[in-house]
């Protein structure tokens with residue numbers, strides 16, 4: 001028995017032990033493949049499991065860091081509507097859930113919007129934090145989404161959005177459902193103005209988010225194995241009364257059935273989207289040139 005265990009009071013000793021065991025825990029993380037992974041390796045691999053390739057969830061800021069050139073971006077402030085308009089309460093008060101989520105994420109709501117460059121193209125990017133009440137989409141998320149779209153239109157730059165959500169926020173009831181049509185209208189405005197809109201569906205993208213803006217991108221890309229669906233697997237299985245394949249509602253399955261365009265690993269998202277946007281922007285530039293030529297021709301006709 002050494003002098004520490006002999007003389008230090010038990011309480012102090014327990015504090016000492018707790019601290020050291022916590023430090024040990026912090027060095028390691030686990031994955032669905034049940035491998036113990038060194039946390040640093042996971043972070044260095046953009047939170048993709050080096051053993052099984054599972055794409056773990058990112059916070060909004062982590063997402064921006066992995067996506068923008070040189071990790072440089074600027075957060076755009078978006079309007080924050082009144083909290084808890086329906087004074088909703090289930091097992092907990094909605095206002096308390098908001099407080100906890102804000103403390104956990106350091107964000108006002110689940111969506112963050114940022115601007116920066118990707119492959120040297122100016123761009124507006126949105127992302128959802130799943131830790132914020134399951135990334136659920138309510139009035140504040142709607143306002144943020146629309147502010148991002150307006151910013152993209154005003155600056156004539158592409159809009160890329162990373163979805164990660166269980167769907168609409170039930171604590172805001174019909175107000176949350178209204179965001180489905182509001183965001184669909186915002187996407188319509190982007191299309192009218194020829195502003196490219198790309199959605200990256202990450203795990204999970206379900207419910208009202210899938211049923212609105214997340215499926216309205218000009219190009220739909222998903223991260224490998226992401227769950228993409230509207231209703232849950234069990235609900236569908238009980239309704240159609242058929243056994244569904246194991247890979248049902250995975251990104252790969254949805255792609256094979258024509259629901260999305262591409263499945264791209266996280267490390268290649270930035271380069272793939274950069275290449276696609278280059279193609280789209282050249283096209284829109286050519287269109288704009290064509291459009292202006294038509295106007296000139298018409299004005300010439302008017303003069304003659």
Ligand SMILES: [Zn+2]
Pocket residue numbers: 031032033034035049050051052053054
């Ligand atoms: Zn794994």
